[in-house]
Amino acid sequence: MIELPEDLKILKRFHGHLGPYVVIGYKMGKIGRQKINGKISAIVRTGTRRPLSCIIDGIQFSSSCTLGKGNISIIDDGKAHATFAGSGLVIDVMLRDEIKKLIDSTMSRDTEEKIAVELFHKDNDELFIVREIESTTFG
Template identity: 50%
Template sequence: MKAEYAPFKVQEVVDLLGRFHTHLGPYLIIGARMAEIAIERLGFDPFKMKAIVYTGITPPLSCMVDGIQFISGCTLGKGNIKIEDSGIPEAKFIKDDKTILFRLLKHPDLKGLVTEQVRQVALEYAKMPAEDFLEILE
């Protein structure tokens, strides 16, 4: 049975991401947006696609990993996602002979924000055009 993919429906996916991750923050959304674009350009196959995430495992950057797993189907359990401890908000997606690298250009400013304000920043990243905050290299 082939896996099927439905495009990112902002509010529905944001709600599900928040439930999966237990809270909503911008790096979670940024990872999800990276995965969404990777699927649009490489095609959806959660068994053939691989992801390398350069955030390391320290929040809040590492929250990108959950967004990528949730949307792309690249998971730690399947072994098709790797986390590099570089401490940078970048991710690479590979499928067949194609590669896409995402670099975060606009970092969210979260200093001094309370939970609801962080959620609002996340929603801004969910709705803004990707080119406003990501560099995409193919």
């Protein structure tokens, strides 16, 4: 058993298991939350098919964009891609293609937790392409 960082223990309890995509979502939501203070909304382009849709739970966990509050919407594009809006900013976060391919080719029930922890410790720059746009139209 791997000793999990505290945040990942709570994330695992919330989501029911710990895999790569819930951690990717967790990190995406944190990027949005760090840049946007106050009112925030998210559009997530994963669709609702697992394991990619696990991203949605990670984002709900860390960004405070939740279905219950109605400030998150899911679009069925099958992409590891989220957009956050608020504070006059639009933050676009996309998982790098090579990381997505690596996850999809290596994850299994036996390896998912190990891969999740490795991803948790990686720098955001290594994992994501982040674009920040100033906007008066959103948020």
